Structure formats: C-alpha cells, structure tokens
Amino acid sequence: MDRILRKGIAFDPVQLKEFDSLIKNKGYRNRSEAIRDLIRGFLIDEHMSDPEKFMIGTLTFVYDHHKNEVQHNLTEAQHNSPHMIISSLHVHIDPHNCLEILILRGKVKNIQSLSDSIIATKGVKHGKLVLTNV
Numbered sequence: 001m002d003r004i005l006r007k008g009i010a011f012d013p014v015q016l017k018e019f020d021s022l023i024k025n026k027g028y029r030n031r032s033e034a035i036r037d038l039i040r041g042f043l044i045d046e047h048m049s050d051p052e053k054f055m056i057g058t059l060t061f062v063y064d065h066h067k068n069e070v071q072h073n074l075t076e077a078q079h080n081s082p083h084m085i086i087s088s089l090h091v092h093i094d095p096h097n098c099l100e101i102l103i104l105r106g107k108v109k110n111i112q113s114l115s116d117s118i119i120a121t122k123g124v125k126h127g128k129l130v131l132t133n134v
C-alpha cells in the first residue's frame with residue numbers, strides 16, 4: 001500500500017457495536033484493519049469470478065492410496081499441468097489415507113479445471129480449493 005486515504009463512513013450504531021465486539025474477539029487491533037480485510041475479501045471474491053484473472057490457489061485433498069489407480073491418476077493430472085504447480089506436500093495420515101496440498105498459480109479457469117479434475121478423481125474423498133492473490 002503506497003499511502004492511506006482517510007474516508008468517513010456512516011454506520012448503523014447497533015451493527016457497529018456488534019461489529020466492534022466481533023473484531024475484538026477475532027484479534028483485530030482496530031476497526032480500520034478489519035474493514036480493510038473485508039474489502040480485500042470482497043475484491044478477491046470478485047477476482048475469483050473472473051476466469052481470466054491470475055490467482056494463487058491451494059488445493060487440499062484427501063484420498064485412500066489403496067484405491068485402484070488413484071495415485072497414478074493423480075500423478076498423471078499433476079504432470080499434465082506442471083507449470084501451474086508451484087509446490088506440493090504429501091502427508092501419510094494413516095495406513096490408508098494420504099493428504100496432499102498443491103499450491104497452484106495461473107488463470108482462475110485453469111486452476112479451477114485442474115482442481116475439479118483432481119477432486120473428481122475416483123478415490124479422492126474430499127478436496128477444497130482456496131483462491132487468493134496479493
């Protein structure tokens with residue numbers, strides 16, 4: 001942020017009281033910080049709806065590595081988009097289940113498409129994509 005602009009905003013006093021209490025519980029030191037985070041969240045949500053926007057994403061998914069071909073299919077999907085995968089983490093949770101986290105970079109439509117194909121892979125039990133940017 002190059003500089004800060006100060007602007008007056010009108011609030012409903014009842015909502016503001018509730019908001020102040022909420023952000024205090026969340027650990028915000030002041031109202032401005034909380035409102036800036038809300039605005040960033042709004043903008044990120046907007047960017048997520050633009051398929052051509054460049055974003056960064058984390059895809060977290062869990063699968064049973066004993067299931068037929070799942071490991072092979074997941075590796076295949078990742079090898080087809082190597083330029084999008086910045087990093088990956090694999091954790092053996094228990095004798096059956098693996099947790100993987102992929103950090104992805106690219107156009108929203110491409111991140112979404114790769115994530116959808118991984119989550120839809122037979123043997124993947126749960127997956128969630130979180131998009132963000134700076």
Ligand code: NI
Nearest residue numbers: 091092097098
């Ligand atoms: Ni594993």
